[in-house]
Amino acid sequence: xxxxxxxxxxxxxxxxxxxxxxxxxxxxxxxxxxxxxxxxxxxxxxxxxxxxxxxxxxxxxxxxxxxxxxxxxxxxxxxxxxxxxxxxxxxxxxxxxxxxxxxxxxxxxxxxxxxxxxxxxxxxxxxxxxxxxxxxxxxxxxxxxxxxxxxxxxxxxxxxxxxxxxxxxxxxxxxxxxxxxxxxxxxxxxxxxxxxxxxxxxxxxxxxxxxxxxxxxxxxxxxxxxxxxxxxxxxxxxxxxxxxxxxxxxxxxxxxxxxxxxxxxxxxxxxxxxxxxxxxxxxxxxxxx
Numbered sequence: 001x002x003x004x005x006x007x008x009x010x011x012x013x014x015x016x017x018x019x020x021x022x023x024x025x026x027x028x029x030x031x032x033x034x035x036x037x038x039x040x041x042x043x044x045x046x047x048x049x050x051x052x053x054x055x056x057x058x059x060x061x062x063x064x065x066x067x068x069x070x071x072x073x074x075x076x077x078x079x080x081x082x083x084x085x086x087x088x089x090x091x092x093x094x095x096x097x098x099x100x101x102x103x104x105x106x107x108x109x110x111x112x113x114x115x116x117x118x119x120x121x122x123x124x125x126x127x128x129x130x131x132x133x134x135x136x137x138x139x140x141x142x143x144x145x146x147x148x149x150x151x152x153x154x155x156x157x158x159x160x161x162x163x164x165x166x167x168x169x170x171x172x173x174x175x176x177x178x179x180x181x182x183x184x185x186x187x188x189x190x191x192x193x194x195x196x197x198x199x200x201x202x203x204x205x206x207x208x209x210x211x212x213x214x215x216x217x218x219x220x221x222x223x224x225x226x227x228x229x230x231x232x233x234x235x236x237x238x239x240x241x242x243x244x245x246x247x248x249x250x251x252x253x254x255x256x257x258x259x260x261x262x263x264x265x266x267x268x269x270x271x272x273x274x275x276x277x278x279x280x281x282x283x284x285x286x287x288x289x
Contacts, residue, residue, distance in 0.1 A: 021049040021065065040099055047098070056276055086257050087171025089142035089248075093193055093207055094275065096138070097215050101277045105130070105213045115209065119152030126213075131288055132157060134209030135173060135191050139248060146248040154189035163246040168194050168204060169257045172245040174223065179239050183227055190230075190240060190288040192221060196263035196271060205271055212286045217277060219268035220286050231287040 025045045029036045036044070046053045050060035060066060085091075100108045105126035112133075116124040118140045119133025132154045139148035147162040157163060157175045166172060172194040178186040192208030198219050206218045222228040227239040247253065265271040272279045 021045070024048070043099065058276075086254075087169070087247075087251075088144060089138045089146060090171040090193065090195075090207075092142045093134075093138045096134075096209075097207060097217070097275055097277065101215045101217075101275065102280065103214055105210070108214075112209075116152060118148065118150060120150050121152045124152070128152060129154075129188070129210055129288065131208055131210035132191050134215070135193065138193070146251070148248075154191045155187070157191050157246060158243050160246075162249055164249045166245050166247045166253065168223065168245050168259065169247075169253050170194060170196070170259055170263060171257065172247060174204070174206060174221065174245055175243045176221065176240045177243050178230065179227060179241050181227070181237060181239060183241070186238065189243070190221075192218065194245070194259075196265055197259055198268060198271070199264055200267050205265065205268065210288050212280055212282060212288075214280070216280055217268060217271050217275070218282070218286060220282050229285060231285040 022045045025041070025048045029041055029044065042053045043056055045051075046056055046058050048064045050058050050063040050065075052058075100111055105112060109126045112126045112130050113122075113124065115130050115133040115137040116122065116128065117133075118137035119130070121128060121133065130152065132149070133152045135157070136148035136150055136152075139146040140150075149156045149160040149162055151157070151160075154175060155177070157173060158177075159165075163173065168174075173191055174194055175189065175191050177189040180186060190208070190210075192206030192211065195205040195207040195217055197203075198205050201219055203219070203221065204223045206221045207216075208218065209215045211218045220228070220230075221240070221242075223242050225242050227241045230238050230240045232238065265274075269279050
């Protein structure tokens, strides 16, 4: 993905080699998403070159320009290949949490309506559970694009024709079912994307939408198959249980996709800090409807 960014996208945005950093970002946005808001544009400029925008602060050495080695750009003669990057849909998911993470669903209702289009619920907003629509949207809007269940129902992700079972890896789709304390399935559930390992809880971190009514990195999902408390509905405690890990059908898990030391975090605070996110208080559970 880094090679594609510096060798393809950067050159399209600055083929003259004369644009300023902010001008390059403006051109990239025009190529990828002309409808981007001014606030989002300003944040993307900070991520590209470093600097501050409101509460967002990015050191120059952590900027996209430095990390993707833009100064080393060269023309590409061969077709683009994503074989050297990690699960492409995670680039999309990470950009979403950077832009919209930690904001209550009511505040990002317009964005959630975009997710629901990929979930087959055009016209629906944040009042409808959107975790599955979020994952569907990330798959369908990555580069390259992937087929998704195109559903707002997490249960559809379990053994859907566009997915296939796999082991956990960076970007694996984890599917959960809601259940009662006795393990009896309730019907609803949740899907999230594996972001990394959480060492203090000996579990994985889930990057997903509709986690506590927002996009977050969650430390609360147990991936060992045991039931765990999620939220309370009409006075009844609702639990969750992992149904399995899945990946887009035909996607080959590469060595770099596998979780490594760089994906391990001592605490959820450490993981959130990497993405400039605030750790949410989930001590009383985390609703996913």
